[in-house]
Amino acid sequence: MGFDFDVIQRSWSYLFLEGMTFTVTLTLLAMTGGIIFGTLLAMMRLSAFKPLSAAAGAYVNLMRSVPLVLVIFWFFFLVPYIGAWITGASQPVKVGAWMSAVITFTMFEAAYYCEIMRAGIQSIPRGQVWAGYALGLNYWQSMGQIVLPQAFRNMLPILLTQTIILFQDTSLVYVISATDFLGAASKVANRDYRLVEMYTFVAVVYFIISYGLSTVVKRLQDRIAIIR
Amino acid sequence: MGYHWNWKVLLDTEPGGTGTYLQYLIVGLGWTLVTALAAWVIALAIGALVGTLRTTPYPWVVRAGNLYVEIFRNVPLIVQMFLWFFVMPELLPQELGDWIKQMPPPWGSFIPAVLCLGIFTSVRIAEQVRAGINSLPRGQRMAGTALGLTLGQTYRHVVLPQAFRIILPPLTSESMNIIKNSSVALTIGLLELTGRARAMQEFSFRVFEAFATATVIYLLTNLVVVLLMRAIEHKVRVPGLIGSQTVQAGH
Numbered sequence: 066m067g068f069d070f071d072v073i074q075r076s077w078s079y080l081f082l083e084g085m086t087f088t089v090t091l092t093l094l095a096m097t098g099g100i101i102f103g104t105l106l107a108m109m110r111l112s113a114f115k116p117l118s119a120a121a122g123a124y125v126n127l128m129r130s131v132p133l134v135l136v137i138f139w140f141f142f143l144v145p146y147i148g149a150w151i152t153g154a155s156q157p158v159k160v161g162a163w164m165s166a167v168i169t170f171t172m173f174e175a176a177y178y179c180e181i182m183r184a185g186i187q188s189i190p191r192g193q194v195w196a197g198y199a200l201g202l203n204y205w206q207s208m209g210q211i212v213l214p215q216a217f218r219n220m221l222p223i224l225l226t227q228t229i230i231l232f233q234d235t236s237l238v239y240v241i242s243a244t245d246f247l248g249a250a251s252k253v254a255n256r257d258y259r260l261v262e263m264y265t266f267v268a269v270v271y272f273i274i275s276y277g278l279s280t281v282v283k284r285l286q287d288r289i290a291i292i293r
Numbered sequence: 294m295g296y297h298w299n300w301k302v303l304l305d306t307e308p309g310g311t312g313t314y315l316q317y318l319i320v321g322l323g324w325t326l327v328t329a330l331a332a333w334v335i336a337l338a339i340g341a342l343v344g345t346l347r348t349t350p351y352p353w354v355v356r357a358g359n360l361y362v363e364i365f366r367n368v369p370l371i372v373q374m375f376l377w378f379f380v381m382p383e384l385l386p387q388e389l390g391d392w393i394k395q396m397p398p399p400w401g402s403f404i405p406a407v408l409c410l411g412i413f414t415s416v417r418i419a420e421q422v423r424a425g426i427n428s429l430p431r432g433q434r435m436a437g438t439a440l441g442l443t444l445g446q447t448y449r450h451v452v453l454p455q456a457f458r459i460i461l462p463p464l465t466s467e468s469m470n471i472i473k474n475s476s477v478a479l480t481i482g483l484l485e486l487t488g489r490a491r492a493m494q495e496f497s498f499r500v501f502e503a504f505a506t507a508t509v510i511y512l513l514t515n516l517v518v519v520l521l522m523r524a525i526e527h528k529v530r531v532p533g534l535i536g537s538q539t540v541q542a543g544h
Contacts, residue, residue: 260375268368
């Protein structure tokens, strides 16, 4: 049997300009949205107002108990109905794989980022918040100016590690036939019947990027570690 | 929201004629659990071995262990599934490859799925085991040496019995992860719970009944696993230690 690695060169621009761009953009959007939404969830979970913390806790536990593939399916079918509900349309709105993927990953990763930020917030000595209140700051000021900056810094390596996992997990949009890096490769592989070459290449590319990023995170971890 | 629920669909006969949709999904849960359990055995065996080897004083062994961990940690699970399912049979000798490709369903996708999931998870367990061993005070090993134990004996009688008890809490979350991750096997044609919910949605057009039922089944399964692991944890807890909870990234 012969291998034909030319197929990679022939489909290079499709793989990277279309596929990898999808993957990277999705990762960055879901990271940004996930960290913002996750931090809000973490603040809700730590709230003294019971219904608020219970609601956030239920959301986080639900997301963390269900496989990502199932969540992707859920949102793929649910988002058109939510869209119809928001816009008041009588028919489910057409959303498409891209929009659906962005919403899914933002909502799903928020649950994981939430748990990281919660641990980060809890790692700050309570006296600092009291000191903030004693200086006359309100809840949002002491959170925004004292607690969150430190929590964020302490948790930065774990937040980035979670982002590398997110980057790898975006490949699961394959199940809704989106054209991310894996989706693009799989379409070429099936068209030209070059599955061995394409999937091996995909694995190598993912490995290089993820390994490279995790090396950077490790360096960063050593550099920003607070000496106590 | 303009969606008409029809829960009675769960009692309709599925097109394959094996029973109702509800039974169809529960058989799916069976496949999920069998896949996860078989992979869990592989993952624990390899993970414990690799994790232990990475704490030994032999640089080459440590390096080989690190290489193994880095390879299987940095490639997405679905891509690894495709490597086991599409690529591996092509790289083996012709007869063996053909034999694998001709395995009747579901074994043709079950076996690659179990191998893939087992090895994927073994890396995460190896990390836990290594962290568990490294969390022990150095004096424990030195005491072993001072008592005249060999390296092997120190591991066998001093280090590993403590390490395995320490890492049980993180193993709980890994055992839930392996159940969730087994859903990725639907991409290579294994009809486990998520795959069957998807199939049910295609056959019956009852989207949300199918996914909601699958979600409830996953939640119940998680609950059972948590209670089970909590009971085990309680039994093997090292007396005198504060139970520790660590944060880590996950999916």
